[in-house]
Amino acid sequence: MITPGEIKKKAISRWNQGKVLRSWLGAELIFPLVLPAGKPTASQLLKDFAQVRSWKSMLESHALCHVGHGYRIEYTEINHRQFGRQRLPKFVIFDSVDDLAKFIGKHGDIKRFANILKLIRQQQPGLCRWVERYPLKTLAQASNWPRLLIILDYFKTHPCYGRYLRELDIPDVDTKFIEQHKGLIKELLDIVLPTDAIDRTVIGLSRFGFERRYGLKYDEPLIRFRFLDAELAKHYGGLDDLSLPLSQFHKLNPNCTHVFITENKINGLSFPAQPQSMVIFGLGYGISMLKQASWFAQKELFYWGDIDTHGFAILSQLRGYFPHTQSLLMDQETLQRFRPLWVSEGPDQRVTTGLTAL
Template sequence: MLRTQSQKAWDSGALLRELLEPSGVYPRRRPLKRPTAATLRSDYAAARAWAAELFAAVGHFSLETAEVGRSTVGANLLPAAAVFDSAQDEIAFVGKAKDAVRLRGLAAGLSALDPAFRRWALKRPLQLLELGGDALTAARVSLWLRGNAHPGVYVRQLSLPGVHTKFIEHHRKVIDELAAELRAGVPFSEDGEADAVVSEVAAEPGSLLGQAPARTPAARFAARHGFLHPPELARFRALDPGMPLLGGARDLTVTAEAFSTLNLPVQRAIVTENLVNFLALPEVPNTLAIYGGGYGFSSLRDAGWLRHCEVWYWGDLDTHGFRILDQLRAVHPHVVSVLMDQATLLAHRDAWGSEPAQSKAALGRLTAAESALYEALGSDQFGKAVRLEQELIRWDWALEGLLGGRRPTT
């Protein structure tokens, strides 16, 4: 149907781009799939209603006609194509004329702030409509950032009209894109890093190789533009009641920087991704429990003292669990996985879930057994996207695996 074709052009942003910057495709001819002679014979009334609807809509477009059925049911002139004289006419046909007027005003407002913003309006016309005045405010933020490189304050301290922490939180990507246009259009990737300068490794979420990117979008935004950001925290528990920490405290949270400077008399550190597992681990001599945070182990990356003790990693039994393990070994090659073996997986079939999006990365730091299990999970040998979350492992099994000698060896 003609309306479907025009609606698709609107939904893709093509009509609005033509409105802002005509490409010369108008007048535009949109061919119509007209009834055949056989259709005229079998359902003349439906064909006639179809044609009548198009003839009645003439005004936003003109119609080209073609003769059909001369040798069978008699000559009939049917619409063959609709011709729109301008993008405005086609926009009006889909009932978006008011939106088009609003878009022009918003695009003009952006261009008045800086001509470079027009490029963004052409790339994101529908988003510009959706944002409305917020797009102009985001543009003002990007202009402020250009004039205030590395401000060295918290986002909360910005004193721009209409700008507050929540606004930045909701519009980080737009601000980054507009800021990129001010830098002569250097594009940004989905996680906000400039495509032109991000290597394949650094683009990986939470890569541990070299300097890992900040863990959260807010932290990445702050780092990108020179804002201060609350430091990453590290939480750990002394499983040995006699281990000296801070008075009688055994469960502490410190900054990642402070964690990296610790010098504790520990023989072993157990890293677990699940909070309840972290809290429930029993007393063990000379042992520390560390609450992990998935990808982006910056607190563990910088803690050189961990190289002088055993480090056990207990993650989810799925492809991303093994990927995190692989990345952790990039800085601590001696890490041993626990409860991430095939025996544990098969003993808990009743607790299997489905991994939403599996990792397909090639992992070069796994043991032979770990690598085989990673490949088996990734190729659905046990079922579609099987995963076993660590908190679903029976506690008696977990304790035996951690403390009873069933740990896999590297």
């Protein structure tokens, strides 16, 4: 036999699933919402009819007919051999969104949601389908929607290419707000911006993904490298240890024949002199930053990493970009030669998937 508390839990569950707001939008029909009241057992009717009557009275005291909102009760009639004809609750029914929302104290949220929707329909109607899909996310940002809509309009009407995020002069919006809400703003910009304003090859927000996706400038990571041949360094003022912003490194294409990449910074700093060679170091899994260095395709490319699953994972990743990559000092002979230096790699530290290019 269902209690008012259990009815409330079920109603809150529908709310938390977004079903109530989607129903209010007309995107999902769940009303009237019918919940079984729970038929008393024959034993309960026979042995404790007073408890059954108390349950019925409790349900009725919280029902629409008594408190002016919430659920109504649908009854069924039974013939009790001892107490005669009795009307017992069969279903509790919420007829509308308002009935359920008032019952769980969410009527104010319905009003806020309606105001948000009105604003979105007026300023960015293309977001209405997103609102239908994510009504609770929409509601959670109630106080932020005026700023969100200003941001979306700004990106649509002002070219942002080649500008830093902090340079954008958006009325009534602190650019820190954008930095704090990049994930949400990315979802919305992907809907309202034209296709040619989005670099869809950039996935996620890591490594300035937001800025790269929408053509903004950002504080680029530096690629550090050393020329291992003094003749090469002469072309750069004799400097042999350099760091360049990523986009400049992609355009570098030095006149060398061999490019060594090593995971370990000290390996890079102590790498011996080699003719017509350079060494890049200290990137680790940041190796993905090198994939747009198209000039690598014309060089002999070597990777020197740790002889563990992570080292081979990075080698596999690099070969995914440049299949001609050769490994350096990552073979069985090297492993056996330095057996006294072996350490154990715990099972929870191993990389065992995605090694597709070894």
